Amino acid sequence: MTQKRHIKFILISLLILLGLSSCTLSTTKDLVETNITKTIFTNPYFSDTTKDYVYKANIEVYGKHLGGLMIIKKTANKHHRVVFATEFGSKILDMELINDTFKINFVLDELNKKIILNTLKKDFKILLQENHSIEKTYSNDGAIVYQSQVDKRTNFFFVNDCSRELKKIVNTSKTKEKVVVTFDTIEKSLAKEVSINHKNIKLKIELRHL
């Protein structure tokens, strides 16, 4: 009888533990909070107005593959232009991020859906916004992590301890990771490989610098 109660207790404890862990954000699980050393974090990529950032794009969306060219240009302070075009050069989407708001210059009818455009807007905001006020700083093996609040979401910027390169941005709600952006093959503030990976929908955007 006592053994049965014992097992029941263990089971309930496990359930509570599981329940609890699914409610806490996994991003900060292995992180140790440290003192804040700076108040603003600056994303160095896509920040040079003299450069054209041209990428071959591969988009996987719910099992479908879509290829094209992703062209990003900082045209002025707090002003980016983003164009997604076919390999032939026909524009699919042409938009501008000015301060906090997007302006759509052109979108192909097939893509002109609120849910698609809103998702892309959010993604490019994470990717392109340069300055973020830091609320918390963490560290773990080999990385410094800056936490910044944007509207209802939180961005975590993972910076390599040695190279000082921004390697990853994790965009989260209070309890779940939503979008993970990774930067690889970095050369002088140019990320040659960028991946935007959605956790709640089957959407992955991979960019390779040309």
Next chain:
Amino acid sequence: MNKILYILLLLVGSLTAQETKMSSAEITSFKSKVKTTASKTKTIANDFTQYKHMDFLSEDIKTSGKMLFKSPNLVKWAYTSPFQYSVIFKEDKLLINDEGKKSDVKIGSSKLFKKLNQLIVNSISGDMFNEAEFIMTFIKTEKYYQVQFVSKDKNLKKYIKQFVLSFDKKKYSVIEVKMVEPSDDYTKIVFKNRKENQPIKDEVFNN
């Protein structure tokens, strides 16, 4: 300084003066010569360089590759630099190979590709001077003939303001294609190393 300006102005003046509209007799003759050339052309293998111009960019985006044509309507565009990407226009489908990832797209859902392909194919078959579909302007310069096509199709016009085809003055073959968007950004494709009527196997047009 004034002298230089004067010479520059003269140069610009003479350059623009070189572009003149063809007379109706010249247009008739030009059309028939293009048709004759086209009817003799069974296959074409071309290198091409594509320039994507967007006003906000510092430089045009340059890509290049090969274009293969086999009469009556097989076309393959293969980009080889700076990435590997090919599109085969076959029957009612686009066969795409994006760096090894193969897919089919029903051509009905890619009107732009269809129209562009139609123009390329038609310029070879000689059957592109379709007055029901386009408003056409015929121009001659010292170096080439040029036809500007403005579509009468409202839907196409939303995407492409005009197509411009340039022709070799001796061979009456297409040497350049330009697609101008409503924003005046454009894609320019320049052909070179044209080889005609060399055998091209049908398998080349499989994905």
